[in-house]
Amino acid sequence: MSPGEEPAAASHRLQRLAEAELVEAARVGDTAAFDELVRRHMPLAFGIASRVVQHREDAEDVVQESFIAALKRIDTFEAGRPFAPWLARIVINRGLNARKARSLRTMAPLSEDAASLAPSPLEVAERSELRLQLRHALNELPEMRRRILELFEIDGFTSRDIAGITGIAEGTVRWHLHQARATLRELLATHRKAAT
Amino acid sequence: MSENTRELDALIGALLREEAAAAHIDEAALARLRQGTVERAAPELARRRAAPGVATAAQRRRLWPVAAAAGLLAASVAGVLATGAIRNGAGGALESPPPELSSIDRILDADLSDAQFRAVLSGAADAEALLRLAAADPEDG
Secondary structure, three states: OOOOOOHHHHHHHHHHOOHHHHHHHHHOOOHHHHHHHHHHHHHHHHHHHHHHHOOHHHHHHHHHHHHHHHHHOHHHOOOOOOHHHHHHHHHHHHHHHHHHHOOOOOOOOOOHHHOOOOOOHHHHHHHHHHHHHHHHHHHHOOHHHHHHHHHHHOOOOOHHHHHHHHOOOHHHHHHHHHHHHHHHHHHHHHHHHHHO | OOHHHHHHHHHHHHHHHHHHHHOOOOHHHHHHHHHHHHHHHHHHHHHHHHOOOOOOHHHHHHHHHHHHHHHHHHHHHHHHHHHHHHHHHHHOOOOOOOHHHOOHHHHHHOOOOHHHHHHHHOOOOOHHHHHHHHHHOOOOO
């Protein structure tokens, strides 16, 4: 925040700043710029962390540790590159470490009411059943394949981004995506057949 | 890709996003987490404010040729001075280096190619050897 600047004005100014400018300001210790970076990327970081560690409190710890690790390593971040894939890689690594350090606990049951607005009870039951099966099928996928599918479908990363995050070749990322989809398609097709 | 495959892929994407939404953290919890993160980062941010001169990766890459050239120049100067000192030592009292060994300006004007630069780094620290290389290999390589 500039000296003498109102907090609200500073907040608006920061929200308009390009990511590269925020990174540069955070690099020299600007708290407001770091806070804005955290605000922008917190939902992504939490989503990834919770999927990796499968536990809300652990995910929160992983998110905090990841942002601090990112700040400590920010001098190695290449200006002009997108921040999200770089951060995602840190979150995944931290999440895996956290999972190794503690025995894996199961995530608190997900609230079923978040699924849709107001479908019929039959639709709700069918959708819940479908999601339950999807969850089982996801758990059967090799971990790397599952993570790649989630980074692509949920977080919206491109196969190139995912290659950077996971450290595997872009073609291999696409192959994992193809295989994961093929497995899940088979599951859903079977489910549909059974339902009709 | 068939219509059915596309439809199933869309369903897979939707179900995955529903799963993610069900595990979604609410705004208030996100705000608390954000505040906690910034508070935990305070010592590192303070350290950075106190020492803002740390170079970024890009700056280090830009600075590398400058640093390498400075190192090369220093090595060349040391070589020139050492050669001069040895010659002066052989001849008796220390004197100013002869004009042909005051080569810093000539080195700076030599416009070294990458190949020459590599050759210099591989051991041709002597000013005259450097200038011979520069004269012999004008192509950048």
